[in-house]
Amino acid sequence: MDQTAPHFDSDLLDPPEAGSIYQAIRDDIVNGRLAPNERLVISALATRYGTSTNPIREALQQLRGEGYVVFSYNRGARVRSLDEDFIRDITEVQALIEPYLTELFVELVSDADIVRLESIQDEIEELNFADIYRHSALDTAFHRTLYDRHYNRLAFEQWWRNREIMGAISSRFPYSLSRRTAVLKEHRELIAALRGHDAPRACEVIARHTRGSGLHIVEHMRAARHRSQN
Amino acid sequence: MDQTAPHFDSDLLDPPEAGSIYQAIRDDIVNGRLAPNERLVISALATRYGTSTNPIREALQQLRGEGYVVFSYNRGARVRSLDEDFIRDITEVQALIEPYLTELFVELVSDADIVRLESIQDEIEELNFADIYRHSALDTAFHRTLYDRHYNRLAFEQWWRNREIMGAISSRFPYSLSRRTAVLKEHRELIAALRGHDAPRACEVIARHTRGSGLHIVEHMRAARHRSQN
DNA sequence: CGTTGACAGATAATGTACGATCTGAAAGCG
DNA sequence: CGCTTTCAGATCGTACATTATCTGTCAACG
Incomplete structure (x- = not known):
């Protein structure tokens, strides 16, 4: 069973060495090694990733187009700052996309899919949030099972991008x-709805799930902000 | 001081000269001067826009991140090919976002907004598709009136990008x-729903409107494909 | 005779280096 | 204490070097 790592291809074939800098920077952003709002100095990144400046500049521009990085003219790049408003916005978009993606899955779900989802879910419950990284990987696998086979790759990629951003902060x-x-x-609840091929219920559950996830993050951010205002 | 500055027609916005190459290339894509699937040769673009290669490379990477351009390693860039499947996908995403954006507008719509929408619509009907470019501008103004003030800038930008892509092909x-x-x-119908503050109806209308627009394009593409298969 | 395969030159992408501004802030001056 | 000057550091544009891919020719072969 090819349990895919959180490795996602924006190109179909991973070029031998080319897009790896883009990948590396993006991973560093979504894993928090490059913090939100942190300044991205080209020369520093060049030495960090062992290359010259041009590949860095191009990778940053691509990340800019994807929304991970913001630029000011003649002032360079920063990691996008993730404030509460942005989390709210991204959550609402996810709450549109995820039910849409789920809707089709209800149609084409197989018994094997149900088994797979249940096995992942069993593992999640057994783990019981003891190891956050492992939990995150399992949760990702759970949701990807729902969406991976959807024909709408645009929606899927949008969802994936947003998920990575939310993961970075959460x-x-x-x-x-x-x-x-x-x-x-x-x-x-979702598994039950899938088993019963109950699309409206599945969509309702996943929408609630998504909103809850966003709200959870926002509440934490709010609490952290109040703590730091003492 | 005597800098023979390549002042492109006195700019009305943004940094002096910075992202203007990005803008220019994007405009050329969405206006069809750079056709779908057309090869984007860096040196050619550099001479075309009167600059060196690096700004072109960076602009293309940004456009890649936004989905306008696709790369293959060591083979350069092409304008994204817009096939029927992609139009279908983008339409379905729009059919999620537009009702979502509309929903809020129903809450905060003012009498002045109604007047404005009606005046645009009057002009659209008077023009009656005689000048396609003018019609497109008016239609854009109509929809932007609905969405411009929404707090969710992420959703708005996503909508706008998709709209430009669809405009490029339609x-x-x-x-x-x-x-x-x-x-x-x-x-x-939409104006009537807005006047009555009827959110469900407004959302239904706008979803139908969006889907119809996408379907219209797909049907044309299908017809063109059959014609060319003779 | 037409097809295939290899080779060489041309073309273009990718990586490196460098110089010209621009920014931000500290030092100098009134 | 506030304003100006200076200056290091960074961005942005240009030029160049290094590969990789494409194209067209020509010979070998069926």
């Missing part, structure tokens, strides 16, 4: 107890 | 008679 916060129980409950 | 086809009547009818 990995800094712990799961609250209420959020944990909600995640588990909603996953189980 | 401008090559004439409006069929049935499509013309549908457009006018749906705009009027």
